[in-house]
Amino acid sequence: MLDKHLIRFATLEDVDAIMTFINENWKEGHLLATNKSFFLYEYQCGERINFALAIDVTNNKIVGLCGFIKNTEAYQNSCIWGSIWKVIKTDDPMLGIKILEYLHTQSDCKIFSSCGIAPKTIPIYQFLRFKTGKLNHYYRLNDKESYNIAKIVSKEIPEFVENIKVSFKEFNTFSDLQAHFDISSFSEALPYKDAWYLEKRYFNHPVYQYKIFGIDENLGQLNSILITREVAYNGVKVLRIVDFIGDYTQLAGIGYAIQQVMKKNDYEYVDLYAGGLQLDVIEQAGFQLKTDADLNCIPNYFEPFVQENTAIHYFTTSEQDFLIFKGDGDQDRPNFIPQS
Amino acid sequence: MEREQILKDINAIFIDILDNEDIVLTNETTAADVDGWDSLTHIQLVVAFENHFGIRFTTMEIQGWENVGAIVACISSKC
Numbered sequence: 001m002l003d004k005h006l007i008r009f010a011t012l013e014d015v016d017a018i019m020t021f022i023n024e025n026w027k028e029g030h031l032l033a034t035n036k037s038f039f040l041y042e043y044q045c046g047e048r049i050n051f052a053l054a055i056d057v058t059n060n061k062i063v064g065l066c067g068f069i070k071n072t073e074a075y076q077n078s079c080i081w082g083s084i085w086k087v088i089k090t091d092d093p094m095l096g097i098k099i100l101e102y103l104h105t106q107s108d109c110k111i112f113s114s115c116g117i118a119p120k121t122i123p124i125y126q127f128l129r130f131k132t133g134k135l136n137h138y139y140r141l142n143d144k145e146s147y148n149i150a151k152i153v154s155k156e157i158p159e160f161v162e163n164i165k166v167s168f169k170e171f172n173t174f175s176d177l178q179a180h181f182d183i184s185s186f187s188e189a190l191p192y193k194d195a196w197y198l199e200k201r202y203f204n205h206p207v208y209q210y211k212i213f214g215i216d217e218n219l220g221q222l223n224s225i226l227i228t229r230e231v232a233y234n235g236v237k238v239l240r241i242v243d244f245i246g247d248y249t250q251l252a253g254i255g256y257a258i259q260q261v262m263k264k265n266d267y268e269y270v271d272l273y274a275g276g277l278q279l280d281v282i283e284q285a286g287f288q289l290k291t292d293a294d295l296n297c298i299p300n301y302f303e304p305f306v307q308e309n310t311a312i313h314y315f316t317t318s319e320q321d322f323l324i325f326k327g328d329g330d331q332d333r334p335n336f337i338p339q340s
Numbered sequence: 341m342e343r344e345q346i347l348k349d350i351n352a353i354f355i356d357i358l359d360n361e362d363i364v365l366t367n368e369t370t371a372a373d374v375d376g377w378d379s380l381t382h383i384q385l386v387v388a389f390e391n392h393f394g395i396r397f398t399t400m401e402i403q404g405w406e407n408v409g410a411i412v413a414c415i416s417s418k419c
Contacts, residue, residue, distance in 0.1 A: 087378065087379050089371070089372070089377075089378055090371070090372070091370050091371050091372040092371065093371040093377055093378055093379055093381075093382035094379065094382060094402060094403050094405075095379060096378070096379025096380070097379055097382075097383070097399075098403070101399075120380060121380060123383050123384055123387050124379070124380065124383040127383045127386065127387060127399075128399070
């Protein structure tokens, strides 16, 4: 049984077969099965394609795969995020786990994580002794008469610690960001996202336009940045914070700046999925934690729009404190590419 | 513990986890013979075996299971 399947990393020559596998075994018509340029944007690094494949050696067909997205240009010591893990039925029920182990041990990664894992797979990660959990969902409502994207049963708009010295500086180009923010100074952060990643992921995304804000405390330099994405549905807009890099205690002071941005753009709400943040820090910024007792609905899915609350589960091999945001891995990925 | 009893117990666990009353295991049964026995359910089965028999398996041990008989033998060696 052990010799029947070969597990290896993918190359450019495997792309068509991977896309076909995704179409046939993951989801028919999936963006990653139908749009090669987007597939290559997500997974190509030079000659390498960031997938581990299980190949049936008797017919050279793919029988399982797991893709990954890395946070640094170098493979060595990168924090990587698993995505699209799928194995078809074979006579080896351990094959899926072998692919995960291969990725974990052979990719040279520092930390292996995944954001958006299916709840039913959690026992697998627990068996592998990975840490699992659920991202917290925080939100702040704009003060409006009615809500069209959110479903509000109980309208509550918490106070924030007002700090008018804190403002947002928006960056429209990567070079502008680099001139004001020293990304490399966070090389000890977990996970560390380098300049290569930030530029590719948030400035050169082929579909989404991100708004990147520096948290300016009038210190002469910026110590933190927020990455956000505006989402519109039926003519109504919300702002989603998808990533953060820097000193997260600075989030405590952004309440006033968030309020200004929300008012100026008439956002219905601002929300944030994150793991590893201290609740008091985010509460000081005027956000509230979406708990099970909170009957409001703050949607997560917009492609297509689904007006329901969503839990985002994750696993990580990190044994140290580790910040996870919705933008990590492939959670903030388009489901389709608009024709325009 | 008798191997026959272990086989009977794990058959009941398979029925419960895979939600299939028709499962009848033999020592020669492999994953290819049972609908729904895949990577996901395999670990659920392993965890259920551990809880039921009060034992623990290593990843190496479960990677060596080629059929139900190998599972029964492994459990028998620990009970």
